Amino acid sequence: MPVPTARMMSLNGRIVPYDQCQLHAFSGVVKYGAAVFEGLRGYWNHDHGEMYVFRLAEHLERLRFGMRVMRLEPVFEAGFMADSLLGMIRANALRETVHLRMIAYLDGDDELAATGPVGLVCGAVPRPRGRAVSEGVHVAVATYARLADNAMPPRVKATGNYINSRAAELEAKRNGYQGVLMLTARGKVSEGSGACFFMVRNGALHTPDIASDILESITRDSVIELAREQGIVVHERTIDRHEVHAADEAFWCGSGYEIQPILSLDRLAVGNGMPGEITRAIQRAYFDVVEGRSNAHAAWRTPVWAGA
Numbered sequence: 001m002p003v004p005t006a007r008m009m010s011l012n013g014r015i016v017p018y019d020q021c022q023l024h025a026f027s028g029v030v031k032y033g034a035a036v037f038e039g040l041r042g043y044w045n046h047d048h049g050e051m052y053v054f055r056l057a058e059h060l061e062r063l064r065f066g067m068r069v070m071r072l073e074p075v076f077e078a079g080f081m082a083d084s085l086l087g088m089i090r091a092n093a094l095r096e097t098v099h100l101r102m103i104a105y106l107d108g109d110d111e112l113a114a115t116g117p118v119g120l121v122c123g124a125v126p127r128p129r130g131r132a133v134s135e136g137v138h139v140a141v142a143t144y145a146r147l148a149d150n151a152m153p154p155r156v157k158a159t160g161n162y163i164n165s166r167a168a169e170l171e172a173k174r175n176g177y178q179g180v181l182m183l184t185a186r187g188k189v190s191e192g193s194g195a196c197f198f199m200v201r202n203g204a205l206h207t208p209d210i211a212s213d214i215l216e217s218i219t220r221d222s223v224i225e226l227a228r229e230q231g232i233v234v235h236e237r238t239i240d241r242h243e244v245h246a247a248d249e250a251f252w253c254g255s256g257y258e259i260q261p262i263l264s265l266d267r268l269a270v271g272n273g274m275p276g277e278i279t280r281a282i283q284r285a286y287f288d289v290v291e292g293r294s295n296a297h298a299a300w301r302t303p304v305w306a307g308a
């Protein structure tokens, strides 16, 4: 079933109808998967009559970093990328919570080592908070290893990386789970197919460190900061697969996933098998900030309409 994408998109800074946002079938992104993706959220705050894009500057910085590592020509200024995204939201008159998507891609019809021309596409998918945020999810460990940094760069949101995530997620869904946790090639906990992992032990948060073949997630960074503000100790470290079974609580997080409690791993309950207290406290702090219900971290929110 196709996702309900907003009617207008942005293609190289031009607003175009969804069905005219087209690339050539022989472009570098199609032939070689040479592209960098960004997924952000725009949160609609009804009381303010405003949409807040969460951590826009950090997402654009990661996109530019990813383009550099992928050796795509750095043709777009941050201002142009921001205007393309915000212009697309305004062209759609979006007044609801959305998942925002940006892709910097290799265009043209050259061979494998081409670095340009580079294109930029932005679009939006209306997406309210999912049930998994309140109810939690049952998760399996993948038989697929997370891609290793010396093979492909997991800290870059390269579209090609999602071949690995997709295989793992398909496997878990075939087996009746709602999500998948991948291990590194060395067998340590890495991350989900689109989210970073946290667990609670004895009141502290533990999450795989950034050398555990994870995406350097902006939500993970936000969770660490919000947790520390609440006096919760956070450890970034190597985590064994079986240590998760000793956790009192677990959750995973990402721009798209937001914060979802993990209820079980490989059919063994995590803690008492219910969303935990610390998970709920982190969720409350997170949603207050992203939706602009708290004044805290105002710099993390870019208002779409006030800036129009």
Ligand SMILES: Cc1ncc(COP(=O)(O)O)c(C=O)c1O
Residues within 6 Å of the ligand: 039, 165, 191, 192, 193, 194, 195, 196, 214, 215, 216, 217, 218, 219, 220, 253, 254, 255, 256
């Ligand atoms: C593989 C992977 N890990 C983690 C995340 C979470 O990253 P972020 O919080 O920046 O959205 C994502 C989401 O895009 C992802 O695809």
